[in-house]
Amino acid sequence: MKFDPFIIPFNIGLYFIIIYVVARSVIWFHDLSRPDKLRLQRGFFGIPFALSLKEIFMESLIHRKILKTNLRLGYMHMSLAFGWFLLIFFGTIEADIFGTKHLNAPYKAIFFRFFNPEHGRIGFEATYGFLMDLILAFILSGLLLAVIKRFYSRVVGMKKTTRLKITDRIALTSLWLIFPSRLLAESFTCGAHGTGSFLTGSLGAWLASFLPAQQIAYPFWWLYSISLGTFFILLPISRYMHIPTELFLIFMRNSGIKTGDKAGTYSEVQTYSCSSCGICIDACQLNFSAGITNIQSAYLMKAIRNNDDVSEIVDNCLMCGRCDQKCPVGIELSPIRMIQRRGGEAENDIRNIYNGYFRSRQINIPEKVISSSNYSFLQESDPQKADILYFAGCMTHLTPAIKNSMIKILEASGVKYNFIDEQGGVCCGRPLMLAGQDKEARELINYNSQMIWKSGAHTLVTSCPICYKVFKESYYLDVEVLHHTQFIKKLIDEGSVKMNFLRKKVVYHSPCDLGRGSGVYDEPTEVLNHVSRLEKSDFEDENSLCCGGSLANMKISSQKRKKIALDAATELTKNNPDILATACPLCKKTFAAVTETRVADISEIVAEALIEKPIKINSGSHANSIKELANI
Template sequence: MKFDPFIIPFNIGLYFILIYVVTRSVIWFRDLSKPDKLRLQRGFFGIAFGLSLKEIFMESLIHRKILKTNFRLGYMHMSLAFGWFLLILFGTIEADIFSAKHLNAPYKAIFFRFFNPNHGRTSFESAYGFLMDLILAFILSGLFLAVAKRIYSKIVGMKKTTRLKIIDKIALTSLWLIFPSRLLAESFTCGAYGTGSFLTGSLGAWLATFLPAQQMAYPFWWLYSISLGTFFILLPITRYMHIPTELFLIFMRNSGIKTGDQAGTYSEVQTYSCSSCGICLDSCQLNFSAGITNIQSAYLMKAIRNNNDVSEIAHNCLMCGRCDQKCPVGIELSQIRMIQRRGDETENDFRNIYKGYFRSRQTNISEKTNGSSNYNFLQETDHGKADILYFAGCMSHLTPAIKNSMIKILDASEVKYNFIDEQGGVCCGRPLMLAGQDKEARELINFNSQMIWKSGAHTLVTSCPICYKVFKESYYLDVEVLHHTQFIKRLIDDGSVKMNFLHKKVVYHSPCDLGRGSGVYDEPKEVLGYVSRLERSNFEDGNSLCCGGSLANMKISSTDKKKIALDAANELTKNNPDILATACPLCKKTFSSVTATRVADISEIVAEALVGKSIKINNGSHINSIKALANI
C-alpha cells in the first residue's frame, strides 16, 4: 500500500507548519538590527551553535530546569517533548530500515503500522516494536499527568495552572488525542494481524476478542491524522508555538543578542517561547499573598501574543524579578514587561485570524510630550567640590534614622564627603522609568548627572536601592556608584571604622532592586555578620521576597500592598529575630507598618555598633567636613 486518503489532514498540517515556520523565521531575521544579524551569523558558525544544540537537548527536550524545580511537572514536560522526539526519530529510522525503499515521505514513518501491518514478526522487528511501544508508553504516562494537571493541578505540585482561551483548548484537545488515537489505531491494526509488542500487541489482542479489529482500526488512523493536522495548523496561534520558537530563542541568546528596551524580534521570540508552564504564577507574591491572579508573566506573554491591550497587566507588577529567576525558559520577563510599559495601549484585534498568525508588533513609542521639557523649573545648584557624594534619596527623607546613621558613619570614617540632597534633592528618575516614561526620566538623569559631574567626586554613595540601580545602569557617570552597604563593607575592610559586636539576632531582607535587581547580595550580609548574629531565612538571595511597597506597581491598592508586606514580614520573623534588617528605606517603611519586630536599616545597626568617638547624631558635625572641603 502506498497511499490512503486518511493521511491528507496530517500532510496539510505538516506542510503548513513547515512553510509557516520558514516564513516566520525569515521575517524575524529581517527585523533584526544589523549588529544582531551579524551576531547571529557569527553564532551560526561559532561555538554558539554547539552550545545551543546542547541547551536545546537539555532544556527543550529533557526540561532539566523544570525537573529541578518540580520533578513531576518536569517529567510531564519531558515525557511529552523528549518522548515525542524519540518517537519521530525512531519512527523515521524504523521506516527507513524496514520499508522497501529509503528516504520515505514523513507520513510513511508516522503511520508506519498502517502501511506495514504485518511488521513485527521477526525477532529484530519485534525488538524494535518493543522500543516503539516503550516510547509510546513513556509519552502516555506524561499525558496522563497533563490531563490530571488540568483537572487537579496539585497532582503535579502546582498551586495554579494557567487559564486557556478557546483556540488553546481545541489545540490542547487535539494534542491530547494524538497519542491515545495512535495507541488505539496501532492496537487495532496489531490485533487484526496478530502483531505488536507489549503495549499495542496485548491491547490489540484483547480488543480483538470482542471488537472487529480490522474495521475499528481505520477510523482511529483518521482520528490520529486529523489530530496531528489540527494541532499543526493551530500551533502558531496557541501557546504550543513555544515548541519551535524556543529553539530560536536558545540560539539567539547564545549568539549574544539582548532584549533591549524596544519591541523587536528577540522580545517577540521570547514572548512566543513561553510555554505557559505556570512556574511564574507560583513565584508571584501578587498571586499568593494578594490573590491577584491575572497579571503574572505567563498571562502577560499570552496577552501580548493575542494582541490584547496589556497596559493594565503590564503596570500591575511589583517588578520584584522573582519570576525572572524561576522561568525555566530563561525569558527576560521583567524586561519584556518594561517594553510594554513604554508603549501605548494597543488595539484589541485578536479576532482577526491573520493577525493571530502574523501579529503586528508594537513599534511606536508615541511622543508623550510635545518636545518641551517637563522639568525646566529645575535650577542648577552648586554643592562645591567633594571626593565622596552621599545621596540619601527621596525615601530616606521619610526615614531619618537611615540618613542620620549614615552621617554618623561617614563622620566616623573621616572621609571628605558632601551630603548632596540634605535639603531634599531631585528624584533619580527610576520611578519614571518604571512607569515607562524614559524620556521624562532622562531629563532628571541629565540634571543630576551635571550636579554630580560638577562636584568632581570619584564616588557616589546612596542609601536607596532604587536610586542605586538607576545610577549604575542609566547614568553615564565617571564615578563609582556604591550602595551604602558596599561602602560600609569597604570601611570595615580597610579599618576606617571600628565596631562592637552587637549580641542581637538579625535576619536580613534583601531588597529587590539591590539583590535581584543589581546583584548585590553579599556585602549587606557580610556587614551584618560582622556586627551581629546574622541568621538565615527561608528566602535568601535570588529567592528573597518583595516587601510589597515597590514603586514599580502603580495599580496595586494599599490594602493589597499590606497583605504582601504582612506575609513577607511573617515569613522573615518566623524565628523571632531581634531585628529585621534591610537595606532600603522603602522596605523599612513598608515592613515597620506591619510587624512588631524592630525593623532597621543596616546603616542603623552599624551606627549603633560604632566604637570610639561618640559623635552625636545631628549636631551638624558633618558640616565641618564640608567646610573643610570648601577650603581646598
C-alpha cells in the first residue's frame, strides 16, 4: 500500500506549517536591524550555533529548567516534547530501514504501522517495535499529567494555570487527541494482524478479542491524521507557536541579540516563545499576596500575540523582575513590558483570521504623545570639585536617617566628597522611564550628567537602588557608579572605616532594583556579616520578594500594596530578627509601615557600629585612601 486518502489532512497541515514557518522567519529576519542581522549571520557559522543546538536539546526537549523548579511539571513538558521528538526521530529511521524504500515522505513514518501492519514480529524488528511503544507510553504518561493539570493544577505542583482562548482550546484538544488516537489506531491494526509490542500489541490483542479490529482501526487513523492536521494549522494562532519559535529565540539569544527598548523581531520572537506554562503566575506577588490574577507576564505575552488592548495589563506590575528570573524559556519579560509601556494606547485592530496568522507587528506600537513638560526652569549647575560624589536621591531625602548615616560614614572615612543633592537635586529620571516617558527622562539625565561631569569626580555613590540602576544603565558617564553598600564594602576592605560588631540578629531583604535589577547581591550581605549576625531567610538573592512599594505600579490599590508589604515582611521576620535590613529607602519606608520589627538601611546599621576616629590632618594614610579610591 502506498497511499490512502486519510493522510490528506496531515499532509495539508504539515506542508502548511512548513511554508508558514519559513515565511515567518523570512519576515522576522527582514525586520531585524542591520547589526542584529550581522550578529545572526556570524552566529550561524560560529559557536553560537553549536551552543544553540545544545540549549535546544536541554531546554526545548528535556526542559531542564522546568525540571529544576518543578519536577512533575518538568516531566510533563519533557515527556510531550522530548517524547514526540523521539517518536518522529525513531519513526523516520524505522520507515527508512524497514519501509519499502529509503527517503520516504513524512507521512510514511507517521503512519508506518498502517502501511506496514505485518511489521515487527521477530528479532530486531520486534525490539524496535518495543522501543516505539516505550516512547509512546512515555508521551501518554505526560499527556495524562497535562490533562490532570488542566483541571487540577495543584497535582503538578502549580497553584494556578493559565486561562485559554478558543483557538488555544481547539489546538489543545487536537494535541490531546493525537497520541491517544495513534495508540488506538496502532493497537487496532496490530490486533487485527497479531503484531505489535507490549503496548499496542497487548492492547490490540485484547481489543480484537471482542471487536472487529480491522474495521475500527481505519476511523482512528483518520482521527489521528485530522488531529495532527488541525494542530498544525492552528499552531500559528495558538500558544503552541512557541514550539518552532523557541528554536529561533535560543539561536538569536546565543548570537548576542538583546531586547533593547524598541519593539522588533526579537521582542516578537520572545512573545511567541511563551508557552503559557504559568510559572510566572506562581512567582508573582500580585497573584499570591494581592489576588490579582490577570496581569502576569504569560497573560501579557498572550495579549500582545492576540493584538488585545494591553493598557490594563502593562501598568499593573511592580516590575520586581521575579518572573524574569523564573521564566524557563528565558524571555526578557520586564523589557518587553517596558516596550509596551512606552507605546501609547494600543490600536485595537479589527482582527480576522488572516491578521491572526500574520499579525500587525509590534513595530507598529504607536508612540506616546509627547507631553508638554519642559525642564527649562532648571538652573545651570555649578558643583564643587570633588573625588567622590554622593547623590542621595529623592527617596533618601524622604528617609533622612539613611542620609544622616551616610554623611557620618563619609565623614569618618576621610574621603573628599561632595554631597551634590544636599539642597535638593534633580530626579535621576527612572520614575519617568518606568512610566514610559523616555524623552522627558532624557532631559533630566542630561542635566545630571553635566553636573557630574563638571564636578570632576571619579566615583558616584548613591543610596537609592532606583537611582543606581539608571545611573549604571542609562547614563553615559565615565565615573564609577557605586551603590552605598558597595562603597561601604570598599571602605571596610581598605580599612578606611573601623567598626564594632553589633550583637544583633539581622535578616536582609534584597531590593529588586539592586539585586535582580543590577546583580548586586554580595556586597550588602558581606557588609552585614561584618557588623552583625546575618541570618538566612527563605527569600534570598534572585528569589527575594518585592516590598510592594515599587514605583512601577500605577494601578494597584493602596490596600493591596499594603498586603504585599505585610506578607513579605511577615515572611522575612518569621524568626524574629532584631533588625530587618534593606538597602533601599523605598523598601525601608514600605516595610516600616507594616512591621513591628525595626527596619533599617544597611548604612544605618553601619553608622551605628562605626568607631568614629579623630579627624587627622595631612595624614599619609588619608591621602593614600583617596588615591586608592581614585584607582577603583
